[in-house]
Amino acid sequence: MVDLNVKIHDLDLKNPVMTASGTSGFAEELTDFYDVGQLGGLLLKGTTLKNRDGNAYPRMAETASGMLNAVGLQNKGVDYFIENIYPRIKDYNTPLIVNVNGSTVEEYIAVTEKVNELDKIPAIELNISCPNVKEGGMSFGISCPSAEAVTREVRRVYDKTLIVKLSPNVTDITEIAKAVEGQGADSVSLVNTFLGMSIDSEKRIPLLSTVTGGLSGPAIKPIALRMVWQVYNAVKIPVIGMGGIMNAADAIEFMLAGATAVQVGTAIFKNPFIPLQIIEGIKEYLERHKIQSASELTGCLQM
Amino acid sequence: MSRKFVEEFKVVKNIALNSSNFLIKLLSKKALPQIAPGQFVNVEVENSKEIFLRRPFSVFEVDYTQNTMSLIVKILGRGSKKLTEIEEGDTINIVYPLGKSFSYPEKEDKVLLIGGGSGVAPMLFLAKETGLVKENVDIILGARSKEEHIDVSDYAKYGNLHYTTEDGSLGEKGFVTHHSIFEQINNYSKIYACGPDAMMKAVAKIAQTEGIFCEVSLENLMACGFGVCLCCIEPTQKGNLCICTEGPVFNIKELKW
Numbered sequence: 001m002v003d004l005n006v007k008i009h010d011l012d013l014k015n016p017v018m019t020a021s022g023t024s025g026f027a028e029e030l031t032d033f034y035d036v037g038q039l040g041g042l043l044l045k046g047t048t049l050k051n052r053d054g055n056a057y058p059r060m061a062e063t064a065s066g067m068l069n070a071v072g073l074q075n076k077g078v079d080y081f082i083e084n085i086y087p088r089i090k091d092y093n094t095p096l097i098v099n100v101n102g103s104t105v106e107e108y109i110a111v112t113e114k115v116n117e118l119d120k121i122p123a124i125e126l127n128i129s130c131p132n133v134k135e136g137g138m139s140f141g142i143s144c145p146s147a148e149a150v151t152r153e154v155r156r157v158y159d160k161t162l163i164v165k166l167s168p169n170v171t172d173i174t175e176i177a178k179a180v181e182g183q184g185a186d187s188v189s190l191v192n193t194f195l196g197m198s199i200d201s202e203k204r205i206p207l208l209s210t211v212t213g214g215l216s217g218p219a220i221k222p223i224a225l226r227m228v229w230q231v232y233n234a235v236k237i238p239v240i241g242m243g244g245i246m247n248a249a250d251a252i253e254f255m256l257a258g259a260t261a262v263q264v265g266t267a268i269f270k271n272p273f274i275p276l277q278i279i280e281g282i283k284e285y286l287e288r289h290k291i292q293s294a295s296e297l298t299g300c301l302q303m
Numbered sequence: 304m305s306r307k308f309v310e311e312f313k314v315v316k317n318i319a320l321n322s323s324n325f326l327i328k329l330l331s332k333k334a335l336p337q338i339a340p341g342q343f344v345n346v347e348v349e350n351s352k353e354i355f356l357r358r359p360f361s362v363f364e365v366d367y368t369q370n371t372m373s374l375i376v377k378i379l380g381r382g383s384k385k386l387t388e389i390e391e392g393d394t395i396n397i398v399y400p401l402g403k404s405f406s407y408p409e410k411e412d413k414v415l416l417i418g419g420g421s422g423v424a425p426m427l428f429l430a431k432e433t434g435l436v437k438e439n440v441d442i443i444l445g446a447r448s449k450e451e452h453i454d455v456s457d458y459a460k461y462g463n464l465h466y467t468t469e470d471g472s473l474g475e476k477g478f479v480t481h482h483s484i485f486e487q488i489n490n491y492s493k494i495y496a497c498g499p500d501a502m503m504k505a506v507a508k509i510a511q512t513e514g515i516f517c518e519v520s521l522e523n524l525m526a527c528g529f530g531v532c533l534c535c536i537e538p539t540q541k542g543n544l545c546i547c548t549e550g551p552v553f554n555i556k557e558l559k560w
Contacts (some may be wrong), residue, residue, distance in 0.1 A: 025531040029548075032307040032529065045533075053543050060524050060534035065352045067526060071533045074543055217355060269356065269526040270347070271396070273309055 002286040003293040004279070006040070006261050008238050009186035011095055011123050011161045013040040013261055016294050017251065017279045020242055020265030021046055021099035021125060021165075022071065026081070027089045033272045037093030038279065040261060044081075046099045046127055047115075049107045051077045055132060061198040061207035066217025066244070067266060068196050070210040072132040073101055078111045082118065090120035097123045097163070103136035105153050112154050123160055126151065126185075129167030129192035131214045138192075141167040144179040155184035163240065166190040166231075168220075173227045174234035181235045189240035189263060190231060191224045216266040218244040225257050232258020232299055246274065248281020255297040306336065307401065307529060314393045315371065320453040324421070325387040326363070328373045329395065335372060338365045339404030340429035341497075341520050341552040344374070345528035347396040348386045356526050357398065358382040359547075361497070363424035364431075372399075375453070377421035401528045402551045405429050405518050408493050412439065415491040416462065417479050417506055419445040419498025423453065425520055426497055430461040437462055441491070445479035445502065448472045480505045488513055496520075507555040517555045521546045 004015035018041035019030070026044050030036050054074025061068045075081070081098075089096060098115045102108035108126065115121055128141030128150055140146045151164055164180040166173060168191035177188050193214025198207040224243020232239050241259030244266070245251050251262045267274040282294060291297065316328035345357040364373040378384050389395065405425070408414050414433060418426035423444055430442055440462030446452045449472035458464065466474025467482050475482050479502060488494075488509060496506040497520040510517035523546050525535035530548035537546050539557050544550065 022533075023527075023531055029530045032305060033309065045531075051542075054533065054536070057536055057538075058524055058534075059536065060526055060532070062354075062356050065355055067356060069526075069532065069534060074533050074536070266526075269532050271309055271398070272527075272529065 002283055002291070003295075004283060005293070006295050008123070008163070008240065008261060009161045011041075013095065015040040015279050016255065016261040016282065017275050018043060018097075018240070018261060018263045019268060019275055020263035021127065023265040023268045026085045027092055027096060030272055031092075034276065038276055039094045040279070041095040041097060042092070043097045043099055043125055043263060045075055046073045046101045046130065047075050047078050047081055047111060048073055048101045049078055049110050051075070051080070056209040058207065058209055059213070061213070063196070063198055063215065063217070064219060066215055066219035067269075068198055068208060068213040068215050069193070070132045070208045070213035072210070073130055073137070078114050082114060086118060086120075090118070095122050096120065097125050099125045099127050099165070100154070101127045101130060101133075101137065103133070105150050107136070108150050108154050109157055112158050116158050116160070121160075123163055124158065125163040125165050125189055126154055127165045127192070129165050131167070131169065131193055131195045131212070132210065138167050138169060141176060142170050144175055147176050148179045148183050151180040151183040151185050161186045163187040163189050165192055167192050168223065168227055168243075169195050174230050177231040177235050181237050185237060187238045187240060188231060188235065189242065191220070191227055191243045194220055194223070216244065218246055220244045221250060225253055228254055228259050229257035229301070245278070246270075248278045248285060251278045251282060252285055252297060255294070256299070256301045258299040260295070260298050307398065308336065309396065309398050311394045312372070312397050314389050314391050314395060317387070317389055317391055320375070321450055323378045323451065324453055325376045326373060327376055327386070327389065328371055329397070331370045331372070333370070335365060335367055335370050336400060338362050338372065338400045340432055341404040341425050342400045342402050343528070343551060344372070344397045344399040345401060346386060348382045354382050354385055357528065358386065359401070359522070359525055359528055361421070361425040361428075361520070362400070363428055375421060375424040398528055402547055403549070405495055405520070405552050408433050408435060410435070412492045413490060414440055414493045414495065415484065415488075416440065416442045417445070417494065417496040417498070417502075418442070419479055419502045422496070422498030422502075422520065423455070426495065427455060427458050429495060430458055433461070441465060441484060443467060443479050443482050443484060445498065478502065478505065480509060485509065488515065491515060493517070504560055507558070507560050510555060518552050519555060520551045521553065522551065
């Protein structure tokens with residue numbers, strides 16, 4: 001029997017496969033297909049202090065081996081989440097992690113303080129990398145001083161596992177990773193989407209209402225993998241890898257490059273069962289290679 | 304929330320109904336769950352670089368004894384084009400059943416069903432399921448020309464069929480809303496419509512003015528089809544809603560039309 005357990009700071013995961021924020025709703029949507037208790041963890045949809053309507057339609061464009069999105073953090077706000085959604089999902093048998101967003105440091109703090117009170121939320125993912133909002137979001141994640149400031153202030157009010165989600169839209173992602181590690185982040189997750197755009201040449205119009213949006217899917221995988229490997233070599237805290245993971249081989253590549261766990265995102269849009277197939281695939285890989293534990297894969301790239 | 308599935312279907316029929324519409328009949332190995340008019344499926348057309356995401360299609364017909372389901376596929380872009388090239392015997396992966404259905408009429412209702420383009424599929428499915436006598440069901444189908452209409456004569460037993468064409472080659476000339484039926488629109492207690500946005504908006508405007516119950520089925524670009532990507536939103540009285548889970552069928556009162 002292989003051991004699929006991995007640990008992200010204080011957070012015990014029964015396997016290294018989580019679903020990425022913005023691709024698995026508030027968990028309930030996936031329960032229409034299967035028991036989410038099989039997942040290593042589930043990152044809830046990005047949550048802000050107040051209701052956000054998100055961006056105008058169209059918010060999505062298919063691209064070669066991927067897609068652009070410009071959702072813009074549509075959600076009903078943290079109070080709605082706590083009163084209406086949390087009571088229904090809190091007993092799902094998988095770690096539910098709130099993806100915390102804000103336009104200002106104060107908003108990040110306010111959301112975090114409210115989520116800190118929830119017994120069944122063992123961790124937050126601080127999203128300083130959303131490319132689709134006018135204020136806040138990615139702007140916090142593309143410079144060391146602002147990434148440090150928001151991480152430091154949130155750390156002050158949060159005592160459970162703090163994951164910081166990094167943007168790939170930077171010159172050197174290791175600098176940002178080191179900066180947030182220095183301010184007490186327990187883990188970093190990477191990468192969020194790449195800023196991109198798409199044009200209808202016949203109509204001569206952008207395909208997204210916001211012109212630019214976030215690129216995800218297999219198209220970004222090699223770059224995401226490279227960034228995970230660089231960050232793994234630059235920090236001591238556990239790295240959660242993501243970016244175009246479609247199957248178990250992809251997930252294993254991220255772990256070999258240094259990820260302790262992975263998040264599956266866009267693949268869920270294609271097939272919500274892919275995270276479960278990846279868990280099975282990792283198990284089969286470990287058995288075939290006679291490796292006892294999934295955690296042994298992390299960073300064991302042969303050079 | 305309702306149970307949804309990801310399953311392989313076998314293509315048992317793929318025939319061209321006219322130059323741009325195909326009927327694709329799919330067989331499941333398992334018993335089909337209940338599927339209602341207005342609900343849709345999200346089809347993995349092909350796992351390729353160019354067609355990365357699934358494509359949504361309304362369900363046209365369901366046969367629970369044969370475990371078959373049919374779709375009418377209208378060629379709109381590269382995904383639907385590729386799907387019409389599928390061969391009998393091929394398997395195809397489908398996420399289903401998705402979305403909310405039309406509300407069924409009451410016994411005393413007199414209903415008008417309006418379908419345009421690929422919107423014909425859910426309208427005919429609904430026609431079959433109204434539970435009303437034929438006299439109380441009128442169906443207007445609109446297309447640009449006679450060639451773009453599909454043969455739906457089998458459905459004459461469920462309702463009175465009427466046609467419009469923009470060039471006058473079949474039925475009355477003009478858009479569906481130009482049909483003479485609209486002169487007595489107050490005869491109807493419920494109107495259901497599916498088709499191009501402009502058509503549904505024109506229908507909705509009349510229904511609104513006359514105060515007639517009206518449901519429309521929307522079609523927006525979507526990625527997942529089950530409410531997690533938040534891409535297929537429609538602005539409504541309750542804010543932006545995903546048409547894949549809160550629709551695709553909406554009462555026009557819910558919309559900002």
